[in-house]
Amino acid sequence: MNAFPADIETGFAAARQIADAVLLEGYVLYPYRASAAKNRLRWQFGVLVPPEYGEVGGEHVQQRTECVMEPRHDDRLAVELRFLRPQRRTVERSTPAGGYEPVERLELADRVLVPWDEGVEERIELLVPIGELAGNGVLRGFRLPAAAEMELIRENGVALGRVLRRREQIDGLLRLTTEDLPGPYRAQRLTVVVENASTWTPAPDARREDALPRSLVSTHLLIGLEHGWFQSVTDPPEWARAAVDRCRNEHTWPVLAGPNGGRRVMLSSPIILEDHPQIAPESPGTLYDSTEIDEILALRTAALTDHEKREARGTDERAGAVIDLADSMPPEVLERLHGAVRGLREITGASPEAEQPWWDPGNDSAVDPERDRVVIDGRSVGAGSRVLLRPGRRRTDAQDLFLHGRTGMVEAVLHDVDGSVHLAVTVEGDPGADLWRAQGRFRYFQPDEVTPLGDPLPERGPRAGHGPLEGVAPGEGIASGEIG
Structure with a gap:
């Protein structure tokens, strides 16, 4: 993994709060239990499947990001590819003979463990001089090898069962190229393609659930310049408008995400955002619920029964954290979620017609x-x-x-x-x-x-x-x- 220059890392650090929200958008939905119908069809955003499944399953194999940038002399480009890697979890119960057998649920005092697909965050980092991106550009492959883990489940010193976690091998490609643009400014069109290059061959009756462990999920990019800056794809200056209009973005949308309104960082997201998106400062934590409304989610989560909360805690560690957050939220924090005034404007003296x-x-x-x-x-x-x-x-x-x-x-x-x-x-x-x-x-x-x-x-x-x-x-x- 590359160590980004301090200026780039500062910009990325400020943008990662939004990037994390993209990464976990809809990860687990209220009421945060695996048994809930809306949590049975998972992974809705930024899914890149293996090529052979993409041909038969109709899902995307790659994302393409294009934007206009103005790099400085001897500038460097940083790319951080971020995605979730599905990790399949199975649950087994101890048998009297000393072995284990698969079960649909394992009852514990504080939670109920069930089979579930967890999401493991992955990052692929790349730092390249701008000069290397001309012509054929840079092609960087990456491989995430298969892995398996086992966790023994004990309660009061007694082994009740175990949890098995398995990750499949995933291969991917990053392609980066630039094209000089005509005009008085030293502008270039940057193209970044993310592709799932896994060689998995699906069975004739393969389903989406079979392809997901070999897929990139919630795939998005952080792109940064060490000294230069990017142009907005929604509100560019007039000299760059024609070049921006010719940019082709597929299954993703780049927005400016630099700190304090800066233009050195782009977030290319599978969810359409505006330039410089922000997390509401009143939000007490990540609720993982698409287009979440913190107040009502916090109230509803706190109102779950003890049994429902045990199921949620056993569904996923992140869901358990939401339950704990709702149970421990002080009244003054909850009251802050009820509404906020972001800005005021004076209308004294203005005619009503002028405001209509x-x-x-x-x-x-x-x-x-x-x-x-x-x-x-x-x-x-x-x-x-x-x-x-x-x-x-x-x-x-x-x-x-x-x-x-x-x-x-x-x-x-x-x-x-x-x-x-x-x-x-x-x-x-x-x-x-x-x-x-x-x-x-x-x-x-x-x-x-x-x-x-x-x-x-x-x-x-x-x-x-x-x-x-x-x-x-x-x-x-x-x-x-x-x-x-």
Whole structure:
């Protein structure tokens, strides 16, 4: 393993907190027990399988990262490949004859041990001069040999069983190349390819579970320059935009991750992140739960029964740490998770209109959904009008087809950003209509999908405005049917 220069190591150390979150994203999900259905399909992010299984299993064999960088003279590039290596754990119980037999669970006083795939963190480090990356670049192979371990399980001095752990051999490749970019700046396009090169030949009936022990899981990269810097792939300067647009990233996404907003470190992640992502400072620890919400997870974990907590502790050491964290969290720490204000801005003196986006109905004083009207079959229709519903087949859903021939009450006339008109309607005879109305939830139809009922109302003329559809953000499609 290479010892990175101090400047690079400082940048990597600051980025590893985020990198660890990527590494363990969804590692074990609440309620943190192997028996939970959502913990039976494991390893969802950054999985690189052996090539022969990739051909039949449809999973990825490699990741490709491309970004624009500006190295300095005699600069060096550091790469830290990080991933989890699945480790298959089996559980055996002691027999009266002095041997062992496989079991599905082994009951202990503080935990319940079960078979499980653990994740062992692996790192492959590389430090190369920038000049060596031109042309054919650098190809670096690595091998993780197979290994097996045995742990005796004793309780009160009595051998109750043992845990066997086995890791399969994994071979991999790292390819690094650079390409000089035209322009006034000394910029280059960096390409880093991570590939699973294991020679395992799967059986015809091989399943994903068979390939995982020979796979790289949660694969991601930390990339650093000793003196130069990288350009953002989402917000590059204008001179670099065309070059960034031509970068090809496959099954990963690079973001700036240097400390204090710096640009010397890139994190290439299988999970889409923004530049300079951060862990909330209020978070008391790693909960391993995808898109985790710390407060509710901590409360729910603390509410597990003692038996459920024993199962979680026996599922994985990391799950056991979550149980201990939830049980020992002081009230002031839990209260801190309830919410945080990241920033305040002064709005005194600013006009309300200046704060409203262009698509907000409040930004157009001519828009009034409760008073606007539209002419249908020579009749003025608006809030309070009764209509016969005739949903159109081409732009409706199956639920609305059941409303054909029913009557409804128009609650509002809405105008989309493209000038289309929509009628917000509650269905007459619906026992939940009052509740829906109170919540502002309606069914939406276009004018040619309704027929006015009753006497014609006073004509106010159709609205020819161009205000947006109230309650719907730009780009959100509308068909006749419920929105909510």
